[in-house]
Amino acid sequence: MTKKRNGFLRFCCSFLPGAGEMYMGFMKMGLSLMSMFFGIIVAASIFELGPLAVLAVIAWFYSFFHVHNLAGLSDEEFYAVEDDYLFHLSGEGGKDKSFVKRYRTIIAVVLILLGIMLIWNSFYWMIANLIPDETVWVLQEISYRLPRLLAGIAIIAAGIYLVHGKKKSLEEEEKKEA
Known part of the structure; x- marks a missing residue:
């Protein structure tokens, strides 16, 4: 269930990509952001591609501000937000083609x-x-x-x-x- 919850704890959770969304009940969004952030870091370190880490910084900023934008919504707008994955690799979610096919x-x-x-x-x-x-x-x-x-x-x-x-x-x- 999604709730706006405590502002201080939400702020603290927003420093870890995906954790703020999860704290507010958006588990799929949080999992997507957390997986993307840590996946980029792992890929950058395994493949020794330091410049790829810039994408992790972008993902961090996106997640941080996404949490605070969600919290700033009015109650009815907040409860209308659907918890969904950020990327639909299989083509589900009402899209004609999957991400990979496109x-x-x-x-x-x-x-x-x-x-x-x-x-x-x-x-x-x-x-x-x-x-x-x-x-x-x-x-x-x-x-x-x-x-x-x-x-x-x-x-x-x-x-x-x-x-x-x-x-x-x-x-x-x-x-x-x-």
């Missing part, structure tokens, strides 16, 4: 790039002591610069995709109006 290509590209990065880092550290220092330096530069280059290319591609999609939707709206 973003299959993006997920595949991210997983492939992540796999390539992990293989490269493992390979690099296995051969670093066996090759000359000059070659190690070149490989280090490639390891440092290549992910940034690929990220830049991905950002440009995403921008082009968004502009192209917006242009296409504007053209479709013009056709409907005509």
Whole structure:
């Protein structure tokens, strides 16, 4: 059952992502946020991808303010909020397509790039002591610069995709109006 509950305890619980939602009775929301937060931290540490931890900070801020936004709702709005998972991976929850089906290509590209990065880092550290220092330096530069280059290319591609999609939707709206 959802309740607004004690303000001080709610504030204390809001420092742990998902705990504030759980304290107010939104177990599914809380579980989603807590799983996302700790999953990002675990993935960043296991795969040695420190920059991924920025997503954990974003999840923390979202959860913190989400709790206080829920608490700031009027009583009738608060009780109308449905406890639901944040992500519907199976396609349930009234959505036509599941999360994985909608973003299959993006997920595949991210997983492939992540796999390539992990293989490269493992390979690099296995051969670093066996090759000359000059070659190690070149490989280090490639390891440092290549992910940034690929990220830049991905950002440009995403921008082009968004502009192209917006242009296409504007053209479709013009056709409907005509």
